[in-house]
Amino acid sequence: MSRILVVDDDLSVRVLLKSILSRDNHDVVESADGRSAFSSLAVQKPDIVLLDLMLPDYNGLDILAQLKESEELEPIPVIVLTGSSDRESKLTALSSGAVDFISKPFLPEEVLLRVNTHLKLHDLIRSLRVAVDNLESDVIAAGKIQNALVPKSNPQGLSVEWIYEPSYRVGGDIFDIFKLDENRYFVYLADMSGHGVNAAMLSVMVHRFIEDFRASIYDGEFDLRSFMKELDRNFIFERFNLFFTIVSAIVDFKEGFVLLSNAGHPTPLMQREGSVQFLEGKREALVGINMIHGDVSKVPFRSGDRLLLYTDGLIEVMNEKGEMYGEERLRNLMKSSSDIDIRSTALHLKSSYESFKGSTLAEDDITALLIEF
Numbered sequence: 001m002s003r004i005l006v007v008d009d010d011l012s013v014r015v016l017l018k019s020i021l022s023r024d025n026h027d028v029v030e031s032a033d034g035r036s037a038f039s040s041l042a043v044q045k046p047d048i049v050l051l052d053l054m055l056p057d058y059n060g061l062d063i064l065a066q067l068k069e070s071e072e073l074e075p076i077p078v079i080v081l082t083g084s085s086d087r088e089s090k091l092t093a094l095s096s097g098a099v100d101f102i103s104k105p106f107l108p109e110e111v112l113l114r115v116n117t118h119l120k121l122h123d124l125i126r127s128l129r130v131a132v133d134n135l136e137s138d139v140i141a142a143g144k145i146q147n148a149l150v151p152k153s154n155p156q157g158l159s160v161e162w163i164y165e166p167s168y169r170v171g172g173d174i175f176d177i178f179k180l181d182e183n184r185y186f187v188y189l190a191d192m193s194g195h196g197v198n199a200a201m202l203s204v205m206v207h208r209f210i211e212d213f214r215a216s217i218y219d220g221e222f223d224l225r226s227f228m229k230e231l232d233r234n235f236i237f238e239r240f241n242l243f244f245t246i247v248s249a250i251v252d253f254k255e256g257f258v259l260l261s262n263a264g265h266p267t268p269l270m271q272r273e274g275s276v277q278f279l280e281g282k283r284e285a286l287v288g289i290n291m292i293h294g295d296v297s298k299v300p301f302r303s304g305d306r307l308l309l310y311t312d313g314l315i316e317v318m319n320e321k322g323e324m325y326g327e328e329r330l331r332n333l334m335k336s337s338s339d340i341d342i343r344s345t346a347l348h349l350k351s352s353y354e355s356f357k358g359s360t361l362a363e364d365d366i367t368a369l370l371i372e373f
Helices: 011-022 034-044 060-069 087-095 108-134 139-149 196-215 224-234 326-336 342-357
Strands: 003-007 027-031 048-052 078-083 100-104 159-165 173-179 184-192 244-252 257-263 269-272 275-278 297-300 306-310 366-372
Touching: 003 011, 003 034, 011 027, 011 108, 027 034, 034 048, 034 060, 048 060, 048 108, 060 078, 060 087, 078 087, 078 108, 087 100, 100 108, 108 196, 139 196, 159 173, 159 342, 173 196, 173 366, 184 196, 184 306, 184 366, 196 224, 196 244, 224 244, 224 257, 244 306, 269 326, 275 326, 306 326, 326 342, 342 366
Parallel strands: 003 027, 003 048, 048 078, 078 100
Antiparallel strands: 159 366, 173 184, 184 244, 244 257, 257 297, 269 275, 269 306, 306 366
């Protein structure tokens, strides 16, 4: 059971929120003004705060600012309650440290989805921080957590090979593949900025968020556009001081096409009947700067075609002369591998960049997913 502090001077709003949240087995504490809210924060130690911005004795933004200045209270996620048309206040609250907002009037389903998502993220962050502190920032622990999230085998019905090489004991790349239904699969590959524990923690949170997003779909329809926009909205740069790129795809074997959405990620590559082409669909901004529109490209495929998704660590591998591996070398490698099986192609790719870089250490994680249709 999580404890939730609801701060709103409108009794009807508090009663409604308490009813919604209590039915989901949350313990709800109410405050009608800023002064009682601070008292509840000190005594009740809530797991999350729902904060109205218009209070009789305090401006909600001032309360938010004081929370973020307190070492003890700063980790508590705050969701602001605003009017549906109050765009400026929403943006100001998010830039001041709020994790999300709920517009009035609100739907019970929306309240529960947003609250539960941020409670899970908060629990995960808290658990990871405790683990890292207990292990004196030993990155081996974070590496084990991260590696546990990487698939160990192919989902039934999809032929996939991958290369996954963190540049340190933990890195910033994360990927997953899961089956949506009998004919469709979802695949994503994300690349966090930076390395080490911070990047690994963010990759774990991204992975967990995607699992929760998938679980929240009740009608079975995974909408790629909505997914990308929701991802961008939940992982704002100001909160994590890290950003990331991601390419996500839905493979539909019944209709014979793949849907692709790309946020700042290297251009995917399609290998087809001895030819290779880069899929130059629209590439959007990085995740975390509120500029994702959820643009989706529809790419048809035929049996035997192969799709390569990869992080920039692959094409930016440097050799001893300071040269980069580059897209053209990657294209030529894939073209020369069109007559060998997918497993051999992945091994050929790994051997190619390792031979190219020689004894030079890779400065970035290298991840590549090769999917055969």
